Amino acid sequence: MTAMRRAISPPNAAPTAPGVIIGAPVRRRRLSGGDREQEIVEAAIAYFAEVGFDADMRGLARRLGVTHPLLFRYFASKQALIERVIDVAWLRYGRGDWQQLLADRAVPVTERLVDFVRRHAEATHGRQWMRLFLAASRQDDGTNQRYFQQVTRPLLERICRELRAASGIRIPEQAAVSALELELVWHWHGGLNYRAIREHIYGASVAPVLDALIPYTVDGLIAAMQRLLSDRFMPAAAE
DSSP states (O other): OHHHHHHHSOTTOOOOOTTOOTTOOOOOOOOOHHHHHHHHHHHHHHHHHHHOTTSOHHHHHHHHTSOHHHHHHHOSSHHHHHHHHHHHHHHHHSOOSHHHHHHOTTSOHHHHHHHHHHHHHHHHSSHHHHHHHHHHHTOSSOHHHHHIIIIIHHHHHHHHHHHHHHHOOOOOTTOOOOHHHHHHHHHHHHHHHHHHHHHHTSOOOOOSOHHHHHHHHHHHHHHHHHHHHHHHHOHHHHO
């Protein structure tokens, strides 16, 4: 039996310490608690954007090269990690100085809108953001609804008010933005976003013409809103 063991063992094989798994991955460098947590969040953003929030935590642990239990030292549950991913992604990609940009009436409204669309597209039309947003839409916790209410709707209402101010039409200050005005801006905004959905969700080929397209879409929105406001606040002149 001893001879057989010697025959099986490779020549010059180093002795194996008790408890060491042959072929186990090399231990990763030690990180501080804050650095490790940030590493997990960054990896989770990429992981969930790729495979969705239904993916299991073991896959994330394998991607990081850490043990599965280690993840739960930093996040009490998978849902807690998902919430952190969403918070970080929304802050990183979903918000900018857009309100201030849109409200600066020293700049013509056409220029403001073109600049806004370009910045917004740069921040949110990438693959990672689009796929995370789609994954979040399948959550039952109202994540996307909160984003719409806290980020998107205020921006679109601001656009409505700026288009009113630039229209030259006398509109009572107390007149609320109408559902029709808001829906018109939603339609414009959604059409621009749908281009990124075609590319990153449907995998369709998209011509690289967004920068050239934006001024035309802005001109179309301004013209449509001008007509809508005329119909609402200048009915006699519209006849």
